[in-house]
Amino acid sequence: MAILTDYAGVAGTGRASEPNPGYAHYRIVPARHPGRALGTLFAALVITGVLYSVLTNPRWGWPVFAEWFFAEPVLAGLGRTLLLTALATVSGSLLGTALALARVSKSPLLGGLSFGYIWLLRSIPLIVLLLVLNNLGYLYETISVGIPFTDTTLFNYPTTQLLTPFAAAFLGLTLNQSAFFAEIVRGGILSVDHGQHEAAAALGLPRHRQAFRIVLPQAMRSILPTGFNEIIGLAKSTSMVYVLALPELFYTVQVIYRRNLEVIPLLMVATVWYLVIMTGLSIAQHYIERHFSKGAVRNPVPLPFQAFFSRFRRPLAEVASSGAIARKTGFHDATAFRAGGAVRIHGISKSFGPLKVLDDVELSLPAGSVTAILGPSGSGKSTLLRAINHLERVDDGFISIDGDLVGYSQKGNTLYELKEKDILKRRADIGMVFQNFNLFPHLTVLENLIEAPLQVRGLKRDDAVRLAQELLARVGLSDKINAYPRQLSGGQQQRVAIARALALKPKVLLFDEPTSALDPELVGEVLDVIKELARTGTTLVIVTHEIGFAREVADTVVFIEAGRILEAGPPSRIFTTAEHPRTREFLAKVL
Numbered sequence: 001m002a003i004l005t006d007y008a009g010v011a012g013t014g015r016a017s018e019p020n021p022g023y024a025h026y027r028i029v030p031a032r033h034p035g036r037a038l039g040t041l042f043a044a045l046v047i048t049g050v051l052y053s054v055l056t057n058p059r060w061g062w063p064v065f066a067e068w069f070f071a072e073p074v075l076a077g078l079g080r081t082l083l084l085t086a087l088a089t090v091s092g093s094l095l096g097t098a099l100a101l102a103r104v105s106k107s108p109l110l111g112g113l114s115f116g117y118i119w120l121l122r123s124i125p126l127i128v129l130l131l132v133l134n135n136l137g138y139l140y141e142t143i144s145v146g147i148p149f150t151d152t153t154l155f156n157y158p159t160t161q162l163l164t165p166f167a168a169a170f171l172g173l174t175l176n177q178s179a180f181f182a183e184i185v186r187g188g189i190l191s192v193d194h195g196q197h198e199a200a201a202a203l204g205l206p207r208h209r210q211a212f213r214i215v216l217p218q219a220m221r222s223i224l225p226t227g228f229n230e231i232i233g234l235a236k237s238t239s240m241v242y243v244l245a246l247p248e249l250f251y252t253v254q255v256i257y258r259r260n261l262e263v264i265p266l267l268m269v270a271t272v273w274y275l276v277i278m279t280g281l282s283i284a285q286h287y288i289e290r291h292f293s294k295g296a297v298r299n300p301v302p303l304p305f306q307a308f309f310s311r312f313r314r315p316l317a318e319v320a321s322s323g324a325i326a327r328k329t330g331f332h333d334a335t336a337f338r339a340g341g342a343v344r345i346h347g348i349s350k351s352f353g354p355l356k357v358l359d360d361v362e363l364s365l366p367a368g369s370v371t372a373i374l375g376p377s378g379s380g381k382s383t384l385l386r387a388i389n390h391l392e393r394v395d396d397g398f399i400s401i402d403g404d405l406v407g408y409s410q411k412g413n414t415l416y417e418l419k420e421k422d423i424l425k426r427r428a429d430i431g432m433v434f435q436n437f438n439l440f441p442h443l444t445v446l447e448n449l450i451e452a453p454l455q456v457r458g459l460k461r462d463d464a465v466r467l468a469q470e471l472l473a474r475v476g477l478s479d480k481i482n483a484y485p486r487q488l489s490g491g492q493q494q495r496v497a498i499a500r501a502l503a504l505k506p507k508v509l510l511f512d513e514p515t516s517a518l519d520p521e522l523v524g525e526v527l528d529v530i531k532e533l534a535r536t537g538t539t540l541v542i543v544t545h546e547i548g549f550a551r552e553v554a555d556t557v558v559f560i561e562a563g564r565i566l567e568a569g570p571p572s573r574i575f576t577t578a579e580h581p582r583t584r585e586f587l588a589k590v591l
């Protein structure tokens, strides 16, 4: 009560910010946690009890432990354990990754083979596998490689000489490890958002680059914790190769204690060495996980020495030796862009099961035009857009850009679907900006922008960096060049996504509801960038619900419903005197 009176008194004088000498005598009593104190006491008792028992009971035999811990045969055994662990980790991880990629591939036979391998190897106990491999010489006396159906033999060797105990142990551990690791990698791949695969494909990145630069690094975040569990399990499983009489760590201590009968001290020697190995692996896991968490959090803690080494990195302005970087915003310099392409959509249809999503769509978009596609939800707008860059394969009809077919080659009256690598190359002419941006979160803004120019257009790194700097300046984000996407606002991310699509200098740029994932106050900044773009001569096709924007920027508005184009025309006509009653009804609701 006294405190309240004092406080009221101070506030009443209007001097609340001045220290009140009356508070000086107050004592602050921290909250008490009797449960926590009891728990701490209990933990201290347990630790003291264990240490006391372990250090004072002479039967643990610590002097014998000390005598053997660094003994030469033990170190030799430890070396074999480490070698087996390292080799089986590398080969098992590589084989496991290949198996996982095979399982998610579109080839049913390859997927089936991978599934069969994983099913079989996960079912066989490791010890049985090791013993079978050790007896392989009984099944096959020699191992030979030759050309089938001929007498030509390239390699022929007795199995027992080839499959030494070490080779059998290495092979057994690798086969076993790869089956488990394959499933871990597959889980990681499945955890990567589908939008990432689509964005990589839309940029035309080659398949191997999509897998190794975009998908797997992101999958690593979920692969690593379980993967390291497997590696730790593997390091311990090496003790199972004692069945092959291979003197690794555990087998070595067994041999020693059988001779000197000091069982417990020697088991402790092995245990402490395993503890050392596991500690090393856990530390490695910590740092590798942090490496692959790049871009995953908004405020990353720098790795040790990172701040030190970053001092020696060349600043970006130097990398692009052009000197002054364009500081202008907007796309006034139309020469930096390729002339737009004329898009012809020839009677395309597309069904998902019984649902016909596009029904004989016919459309012609002149080079450099801006087309807004409007229509109710589920009418097929996104499907039409995705068909233009062949992200969605149509059932009938075809699309051409400047006369070149998208996704097909023509011979006479027949259209042959192109191989994926050729489709990816052609896709570079058609940029796409997604509703959810689909920036690559593990790459910085600069890395997002230069990836496709380097890989698809074959630009030199310095040129790609210079182009990226210029584009970022134009979308007003020069200062964000080294930020990760998660460190940007939604509007900034979408502007980076537009710059990324422009970095390929496409003839046609597709926007799939580019502002619908944004807060209302961020919509304007993205629409402003698109408005600027509309003056550059690139052909733009925009699926949007922003009617005011469509009216201002589009040359043609296309209204689509249930997969059919109901009407198309200039915004001045469509928004005032639309012919079709459904168009009028739709516009009346949204205007």
Ligand SMILES: Nc1ncnc2c1ncn2[C@@H]1O[C@H](COP(=O)(O)OP(=O)(O)OP(=O)(O)O)[C@@H](O)[C@H]1O
Pocket: 352, 357, 375, 376, 377, 378, 379, 380, 381, 382, 383, 384
């Ligand atoms: N891969 C798919 N499998 C099955 N159905 C699909 C698939 N993709 C789209 N559809 C269906 O096709 C129809 C058209 O989808 P689309 O995304 O093109 O519509 P939209 O006009 O862009 O809708 P919105 O404005 O809500 O995004 C919808 O009924 C949708 O459920």
